[in-house]
Amino acid sequence: MRLKDKVVVVTGGASGIGRAISILFAREGATVAIGDLTEDVKEGGAPTRDLIEQAGGTARFHHCDVAKWDDVDALVTKTVAEFGRLDVIVNNAATLGSGTRLLETSEADWDHVMAVNAKGVFFGCKRAIQQFLTQPVVGDARGRIVNISSQHGMVCAPGKIAYGTGKAAAVYITRQVAVDYAEDHIICNAVAPGRILTGKPLGGPGSDSLDYSKARTPMPRLGRPGDVASAALFLASEEASYITGHNLMVDGGWMAY
Template identity: 35%
Template sequence: MSPEFDGRTALITGGGTGIGRATALALAALGCLVTVTGRTEATLRETVDEIEAAGGRARLFVADVTDEESVRAAVGDTGRLDFGVNSAGDSGGDDLKPLADYPTEKFDRLVDIDLRGLFLSMKYELRQMREQGFGSIVNVGSGAGLVGVPGVAGYVAAKHGAVGLTRAAALDYAADGIRVNAVAPGLVETPLVATGRSPELMAARIAAHPIGRIAQASEIADAVVWLCSDRSSYVTGIALPVDGGYTTR
């Protein structure tokens, strides 16, 4: 285990699965004390158990990013907060609809989770970091926050909003010793992506990525760790594509 993050603490929303879990494992392997949050205690416990089995330190806090009091309590429970990684989110699934036919309830749900939930998480993370005078936040966005994607208006709108929040907060808090960035993944092998999708659909999605394959969650986590770390000390306000070339087409 590397000592790079010894004495550092991290809070990871959506830490029970996918990119959130991979990031928790990566930060813990570098010596960080990781708190994973989410709505499902069983998956959070799996993350904590995996970290502890590898010799790392982790804890869990059940919280829902759409509930402001829940978010406030989760952040307050961490005490010192070096890194905030906001990975909680929903893709909305594969029922593609052009905007005029897009269900209003789906739009509202995605904005509530992917945008408002991110706003609430950042709000309380930034309050804690402002008191400390230091910190690094990394938001897990999407390539759909950088380019248009047909049929998923709610997801695209929420993820574009996430990039906007990242940039606004980076400017608000640069003078306070706080950096705020985002990663914009392409297609990643997570339970959210793989569940219920046909081989034909997955093949088409993969073909849209010039690198020619799906990403592993650990590859996105590597980028998140870099943006958390002092190795990116002069970087703030960016949305870093980690997408196999998807957004360069």
């Protein structure tokens, strides 16, 4: 129960990694507000909110397009209005876009991917910090931010220039926020997944096969959503009280290879 009585917002929490984070955080005692475009689960199954409630947890779903400030503002505002505070935000929502190289990437696709992967993290961090600054320090923090970045924020994402650039922005935002607001007792970190099997197709030129990913990953399996969720849980908990500005790799050794 590492998040007992904590109030958490998870963007993109309906499917994939966000779904695993929402379910694990609820199991650890958190009240979870899921912000996503739909409750439909991309990989199939019951809605995330239903699974949490069936297990005895508390969850809410709010429609939220993270590329729109009004949506992000409403997500946090409604959560705080109902539960009294915000302890953690997980900025997980992301999009791959068309997954193309530079010359094949349209301005519209670039703008869409950056609006979700970069501006969405910017909006999530900004709205959370606005709320955190109104709250007293509990333990070592007024609030915690966990951004979901990617190994493709540090190395190229072949054939996916918009996606990789947006994830690099998430890494930088994490460090900047951590430094700018450390004296305010706000902790900001990121989790950088490697190849995670979520059931979501990669698509686009340069998309690697599972055989390539397995050969590229030193550990004898690829990642699962739960691997990322466990790392996010650690960074969201009081166990990570003296860690900020860190981008935690969850990649089976990919980046060390």
